[in-house]
Structure formats: structure tokens, C-alpha cells
Amino acid sequence: MSLEILLFIVFSLISVISAILMITRSNAVISALYLILNFAGLAGLYLLLNAQFIAVTQVIVYAGAIMVLFLFVIMLLKPEHEKKFLEAKPKLKIFAVAIAAIIFLQLIYLLFFSKPSESLSPEMTKSIDSGTIEAIGKQLYTNYLLPFEAAGFLLLAATVGALILAKKKIE
Amino acid sequence: MTIPIEYYLALSAFMFLVGVTGVLIRRNAIVVFMSIELMLNSANLTLVAFSSYLGNSVGQIFVFFVMTVAAAEAAVGLAIIIALFRNKLTLNIDEINILKW
Amino acid sequence: MLNSLQDLYHIIPLLIVSGGILVSIIVEMYSKDSEKILFALSILVFGAAGLFSLYSVNNVSILFNGMLATGGNVNVFSFIFNIGAFIVTLLSADYIRKYGTYYGEYYIILQSSVLGMMLMAGAKDLFIIFIGLELMSISFYVLAGLNRKRYNANEASLKYFLLGAFATGFIVYGIGLIYGTAQTTSIDILTVRFPQLTGNLLFLAGVLLFLVGFTFKIAAFPFHMWVPDVYQGSPTVVAGLFSTGGKAAAFSAILVTLAALFNGNVGSLFTPYLIFVSALSMIYGSIVAISQDDIKRMLAYSSISHAGYLAIGLAAGNSEGTAGIIFYLAAYSFMNLGAFGIVALIEGENETNLSIASYAGLAKRNPALAALLSIFMFSLSGIPPFAGFFGKYYVFFAAIKSGLTWLALIGILSSVISVYFYLRIVVLMYFKDQGEEVIPSKSAMGMVGVVLSAILVVLLGVFPGSIINLISSFL
Numbered sequence: 001m002s003l004e005i006l007l008f009i010v011f012s013l014i015s016v017i018s019a020i021l022m023i024t025r026s027n028a029v030i031s032a033l034y035l036i037l038n039f040a041g042l043a044g045l046y047l048l049l050n051a052q053f054i055a056v057t058q059v060i061v062y063a064g065a066i067m068v069l070f071l072f073v074i075m076l077l078k079p080e081h082e083k084k085f086l087e088a089k090p091k092l093k094i095f096a097v098a099i100a101a102i103i104f105l106q107l108i109y110l111l112f113f114s115k116p117s118e119s120l121s122p123e124m125t126k127s128i129d130s131g132t133i134e135a136i137g138k139q140l141y142t143n144y145l146l147p148f149e150a151a152g153f154l155l156l157a158a159t160v161g162a163l164i165l166a167k168k169k170i171e
Numbered sequence: 172m173t174i175p176i177e178y179y180l181a182l183s184a185f186m187f188l189v190g191v192t193g194v195l196i197r198r199n200a201i202v203v204f205m206s207i208e209l210m211l212n213s214a215n216l217t218l219v220a221f222s223s224y225l226g227n228s229v230g231q232i233f234v235f236f237v238m239t240v241a242a243a244e245a246a247v248g249l250a251i252i253i254a255l256f257r258n259k260l261t262l263n264i265d266e267i268n269i270l271k272w
Numbered sequence: 273m274l275n276s277l278q279d280l281y282h283i284i285p286l287l288i289v290s291g292g293i294l295v296s297i298i299v300e301m302y303s304k305d306s307e308k309i310l311f312a313l314s315i316l317v318f319g320a321a322g323l324f325s326l327y328s329v330n331n332v333s334i335l336f337n338g339m340l341a342t343g344g345n346v347n348v349f350s351f352i353f354n355i356g357a358f359i360v361t362l363l364s365a366d367y368i369r370k371y372g373t374y375y376g377e378y379y380i381i382l383q384s385s386v387l388g389m390m391l392m393a394g395a396k397d398l399f400i401i402f403i404g405l406e407l408m409s410i411s412f413y414v415l416a417g418l419n420r421k422r423y424n425a426n427e428a429s430l431k432y433f434l435l436g437a438f439a440t441g442f443i444v445y446g447i448g449l450i451y452g453t454a455q456t457t458s459i460d461i462l463t464v465r466f467p468q469l470t471g472n473l474l475f476l477a478g479v480l481l482f483l484v485g486f487t488f489k490i491a492a493f494p495f496h497m498w499v500p501d502v503y504q505g506s507p508t509v510v511a512g513l514f515s516t517g518g519k520a521a522a523f524s525a526i527l528v529t530l531a532a533l534f535n536g537n538v539g540s541l542f543t544p545y546l547i548f549v550s551a552l553s554m555i556y557g558s559i560v561a562i563s564q565d566d567i568k569r570m571l572a573y574s575s576i577s578h579a580g581y582l583a584i585g586l587a588a589g590n591s592e593g594t595a596g597i598i599f600y601l602a603a604y605s606f607m608n609l610g611a612f613g614i615v616a617l618i619e620g621e622n623e624t625n626l627s628i629a630s631y632a633g634l635a636k637r638n639p640a641l642a643a644l645l646s647i648f649m650f651s652l653s654g655i656p657p658f659a660g661f662f663g664k665y666y667v668f669f670a671a672i673k674s675g676l677t678w679l680a681l682i683g684i685l686s687s688v689i690s691v692y693f694y695l696r697i698v699v700l701m702y703f704k705d706q707g708e709e710v711i712p713s714k715s716a717m718g719m720v721g722v723v724l725s726a727i728l729v730v731l732l733g734v735f736p737g738s739i740i741n742l743i744s745s746f747l
Binding site: 002004005008012015016019020022023028031032035038039042045046048049050051053054057058061062065066069070073074076077079080092093096097099100101103104107108111112115116117120122123126127129130131135136139140144147151154155157158159161162163165166 | 173174175176177178179180181182184185186188189190191192193195196197199201202204205206208209212215216219220222223224225226227228229231232234235236238239240241242243244245246247249250251252253254256261262263
């Protein structure tokens with residue numbers, strides 16, 4: 001077994017198990033910590049896929065900034081624990097899980113039926129080159145300049161919006 | 172790249188549906204929001220996997236924008252949740268029902 | 273990238289609105305009297321951008337390395353968004369003070385949402401669709417919860433936010449699958465490759481997920497649960513913006529992205545889904561609206577049924593349908609904004625006078641408002657001389673042309689049902705005397721906004737042919 005396959009199995013197990021634990025824990029803080037673990041597992045998978053820049057951003061921005069914001073809010077508000085899985089509205093919940101399972105089976109069937117790998121001929125060097133900060137930065141400031149500028153306005157609107165919704169005093 | 176792309180896509184589909192299930196079964200607004208973040212991340216995995224196997228960086232740039240949007244959404248969403256908590260002292264979406272669904 | 277000064281000329285509407293946002297932030301920081309200045313500035317920005325879009329409607333070009341289109345129907349949409357926002361600004365002048373949220377930030381967020389809509393309509397790449405959609409949606413979440421002391425508004429904004437973000441998840445996953453199978457995010461290339469890709473199930477799954485996400489955003493049937501609650505809890509003028517600008521922008525994004533589906537070359541792949549959405553939205557919206565007592569909830573259900581009429585044009589999948597949708601969106605935006613504007617004028621302090629009973633005997637106390645509201649209600653129900661009738665006429669015509677006569681019949685049936693609840697208000701206003709004494713608030717700006725929408729509704733009803741010819745000439 002090559003190292004790549006071994007690492008894939010390790011990282012995907014981390015991601016899958018932490019995702020399931022995230023939605024089943026009744027304490028929101030523990031859920032948030034499992035989500036961070038999930039993001040770490042995903043960062044590992046991104047590295048396996050030669051996406052270095054995204055892997056680093058995943059850890060710094062997602063796990064480091066966004067999730068810390070979540071943790072701050074959870075600890076600030078101290079929400080009460082939720083009821084156990086089947087205590088409230090069990091029928092609705094079982095129905096939701098069943099629907100999700102059916103859609104999952106359909107997607108898996110679709111995936112292995114349409115075999116996207118047949119039309120793809122992955123080249124290692126091209127793949128490595130496309131994931132560097134250099135390649136992404138170059139694209140971002142030339143071809144994707146307009147979405148980049150628009151994203152600036154998005155962050156500006158979100159900052160103004162978050163301030164107006166959460167600031168303590170209104171005059 | 173000995174692993175066929177199907178395995179990455181299947182993993183991503185699985186996590187996406189775990190996220191969807193989380194949105195449907197959880198009652199705490201923050202946990203529902205975290206499940207939505209999980210959905211966005213599994214979509215990111217699809218984008219990165221395709222990007223890497225196609226050998227062009229477009230998918231990874233898209234992921235960069237998804238992260239920007241997720242950060243903006245987190246800021247606004249958590250501000251909304253805080254504003255609601257100040258008025259009602261609950262995060263349970265079953266109790267947030269003055270307006271009938 | 274821009275190559276010359278000439279290119280700058282093409283994006284002037286975008287520059288005006290984005291410049292407006294930046295100037296507004298600076299004014300808000302330094303001025304004590306920012307509320308009045310920002311109101312005037314927003315009026316100026318939206319008016320200038322809207323009129324310039326119409327003036328430069330023939331300057332068709334593609335900019336930023338194939339990222340953004342200008343001219344043609346993009347500018348028609350830009351006109352709808354900007355003039356819609358212009359009317360919303362006029363209506364807000366006195367309303368947001370009455371509602372208790374007179375922050376200057378209101379106008380900044382309003383301008384951001386319009387910038388998002390304009391980007392969506394002009395998109396030539398999935399990147400722009402996504403960023404524009406999120407810019408608009410995030411601004412909407414904030415606008416819904418603007419008065420954070422009011423629990424209603426908090427709740428509306430949380431519901432809108434959670435369901436909107438959920439839909440975004442679907443859209444991103446759909447875009448991921450589309451990108452992977454089509455190997456591009458450029459909409460032009462996507463349109464060319466669409467016929468070959470229709471055999472690829474993974475691609476179709478991606479398009480379906482994308483459509484499902486946008487069904488949330490256009491507020492159509494299976495994903496409509498949030499609409500009445502959000503409209504009821506948000507400020508009335510803002511709810512007017514959600515139901516017109518938001519819907520128009522989401523439809524423009526569907527038309528742009530899936531252009532291949534609507535020019536008659538690919539055939540009827542997603543027609544069953546669109547028929548399902550369209551037929552059920554029309555019937556469900558019209559029937560549930562009958563039993564509503566709150567006027568904002570009634571308008572919300574009416575908005576769901578209008579999403580259904582518009583989706584007939586999508587299901588028809590021909591260029592008549594596309595032109596019909598654009599005309600319908602213009603008509604619907606102005607008539608619905610007018611209706612919401614009058615609701616905002618009638619509404620008292622602390623969200624009172626929102627029940628339908630408050631409109632009894634309005635004709636005696638304020639004949640002008642009653643006459644205007646009658647125009648909007650006639651137009652919404654699709655009675656001939658007004659714009660709403662021609663909107664419905666064009667989409668039904670497109671459906672019949674592509675062989676979906678029975679869908680057009682469902683549309684006509686649902687219009688007949690809807691006449692009941694629209695005209696109920698007219699009957700209440702004119703033929704019932706013993707209403708409670710409801711005094712509409714005096715707002716000169718608000719009246720200007722309502723009269724302006726009435727003028728546009730009548731104009732679109734008088735000259736439908738020349739406008740539809742203009743729209744069709746760009747298809």
C-alpha cells in the first residue's frame with residue numbers, strides 16, 4: 001500500500017468521523033471542536049490533492065478565524081444543551097436521516113456510474129503547478145480581478161451589517 | 172495520484188449529506204449554522220478534487236471565494252444570532268416561532 | 273481587465289453604485305446629519321445608474337476577460353433594479369423613522385444589495401453569479417433584521433439567513449459538479465458544451481442542485497416556507513425589495529447561467545422540474561393567499577404564485593419565454609413595490625394596521641391612495657389595461673407556443689382564483705364604511721414613490737409591444 005492511499009484513508013476517516021460526531025453531540029462547544037477537527041482532516045486531503053495554498057488557507061482562515069468566532073459566540077451565549085437525538089420529534093428526525101441516506105446512495109450510484117475519472121487524465125506536474133500560491137495569485141489579479149473586487153465589497157457590506165446588528169448601544 | 176477521483180467525490184457527497192442531515196435534525200441555531208459550514212466545506216472538497224485532477228487552478232480560486240463568503244456569512248449570521256439572543260434568551264429554533272412557519 | 277477608457281464607459285452604472293457605497297460610508301462617518309445626506313445621495317445614485325443603464329442600452333460589450341456583460345438585457349435588468357431601489361428609497365424616507373431604524377447604514381446596505389443584483393444580471397462566469405448572489409443575500413439578511421430591538425425582525429432575519437445559507441450550500445455544490453464535468457466556469461463555454469454534456473449524469477445532477485438552490489431564492493413552491501415569515505417580520509419597504517429586486521435578480525441569474533436551456537436547442541431536460549415548480553407555486557400561492565388576514569402575508573403568498581407564473585416562462589424554454597419573463601419582472605417589480613409602498617403608508621407605529629380589515633372604507637378617507645392601490649391590485653391580478661396582464665399574456669403565449677397549453681391553463685385558473693383575494697381589498701376600500709379609523713401617515717416622499725410606480729405600471733401597460741420588441745431584439 002502506498003503512502004498516498006494510507007494518508008487518504010487516515011484523513012478521510014478523520015473527516016467522516018468528526019463530521020458525524022459534530023452533528024450528534026448535544027453540547028455546542030464540543031460540536032464546534034469536532035468541526036475544527038473535520039477542517040483539519042480536509043486540509044490534509046487538500047495537501048494530498050496538491051492544493052497547498054488552499055490547505056494553508058483552510059487552517060488559517062477556516063479553522064483559525066471563522067471557527068474561533070463561532071467558539072467565542074457559543075461561549076458568550078452559553079446555550080443550554082439540546083435534548084438527546086430521539087427525545088424530541090423522533091419521527092421527523094428519522095425521516096430526515098432516511099432522506100439523506102437515499103440521496104447519498106443515489107449520488108454514489110451516479111458517481112460510479114458516470115465515472116468522471118475516465119474523462120480525466122491527471123498529470124502530476126500540471127496538478128502541482130496549479131495549486132501554488134504563485135499560480136493562484138497570478139490568476140486572481142488578472143482573469144479573476146472583477147470577482148476579487150466584488151468580494152471586497154462583499155466583505156465591506158458584511159462588516160457594516162455585522163456592526164449594525166451587534167453593536168451594543170443605539171443612539 | 173493513484174486514487175481515482177470518485178473516492179474524493181464520494182467522500183465529499185457523504186459529508187455534504189451529513190451537513191444536510193445536521194441542518195434538518197438539529198435545533199440549536201449555531202449548530203445548524205455549523206452544519207451549513209460543513210456543507211460548504213464538502214462542496215469545497217469537490218471543487219479542489221476536480222481542480223487538481225483537471226490540472227487547472229480555477230476550482231481552487233473558487234474555493235478561495237467560497238471561504239471569503241463563508242467568513243462574511245459567519246460575521247453576519249453570528250451577529251443576527253446575538254441580536255436574537257439578547258431579545259429572547261434562546262437559540263432553539265423550535266422556540267423561535269412568533270411568526271408561524 | 274479593462275483595456276481602454278472606452279471600457280470604463282460601459283461599466284458606469286456599476287461604478288456609480290459602488291462609488292455610492294464608498295462615499296456613503298465616509299459621509300456616515302463624518303456627518304452629524306448623515307440621514308438626510310445619505311437619502312439624497314441614494315436617490316441620486318439609483319436614479320443616475322437606472323437612467324444611464326436605459327440610455328446606454330445599446331452598448332453591448334463583454335469586459336474583464338469574459339467575466340461581465342454590459343448592454344442589452346443586462347441594462348434592462350439594471351434599470352429594473354435601480355429604479356426599484358429608487359422607489360424603495362423614496363418610500364423609506366419617512367417609513368424607517370416610523371419603524372424605528374433611522375441609521376445611515378440602511379442606505380449603505382441597500383446600495384450593496386443593488387450592486388449584487390447588477391453583478392448577477394451581468395454575469396458571464398459562475399464566479400460573478402456566486403459573488404453577486406452572496407452580496408445581495410448578505411445585504412438582505414441585514415436589512416431584514418435592521419431593527420434589532422424588535423423580536424419579529426430578529427426572527428425574520430434568522431429564518432432568512434439560515435435558509436438562505438442552506439440554499440447557498442446547494443448552489444456551491446452544484447457549481448462544483450458543473451465545473452468538474454464541464455471543465456469550465458465560463459458561461460459562454462458552458463452554453464456551447466451544454467448539448468454534449470447532457471449525457472453526463474453528474475453534470476445534470478450539478479445543474480439540478482444549482483436550480484434547487486435558486487428555487488429557494490426565487491421563493492417558489494417546494495422551498496417557499498420562509499417567504500411569509502420573512503416578509504411579515506421585516507420592515508415593509510424592505511419586504512417590497514425582497515419580493516421584487518431579489519426575485520428579479522435570481523431569475524436573471526437563472527436565465528444567464530442556463531441560457532442553453534432557454535434557446536430551444538437542448539430540449540426539455542429540466543422541463544418536468546420547472547413545470548412542477550411552476551404549477552404548484554401558482555396553485556399553492558393563490559389558494560393559501562385567500563385565507564390570509566395579514567396584508568403582508570397575503571402579498572407574500574401572492575409573491576409565491578407570481579414566482580410560479582414567471583417559472584412558466586422558464587418551462588417554456590424558448591426566446592418568447594425569456595422575453596416574457598423580463599417584461600413580467602419589470603411589470604411585477606413596479607406593481608408590487610407600489611402595493612408594498614401603500615402598505616407602508618397605511619402601517620401605523622409599532623407595526624399596527626397591517627390586517628386587511630384596516631383597509632375598509634379607505635376610499636372615503638383618502639381617495640387618492642385607494643385609487644392607486646386599486647391600480648396595483650388590478651395589475652397584480654392581471655386585469656387588461658395594466659402591465660400585469662401583458663406580463664402574464666407573454667409567458668402564457670410562450671408556453672402555448674412550446675406545447676405546454678395545459679400549464680398556461682393552470683396559470684389562467686390560478687389567476688382567476690387570485691382575482692378573489694386581490695379584489696377583496698378593492699371591495700373593502702370602496703364598499704365598506706364601518707372600518708376602524710386608520711389614518712395613513714403623511715409622507716410626501718412616500719407618495720412620490722407610489723405615484724411613480726403607478727405611472728410605470730400604466731406605461732408598461734400602454735406600450736407593452738415596443739418594450740417587448742426592445743427586449744427581444746437583444747435575445
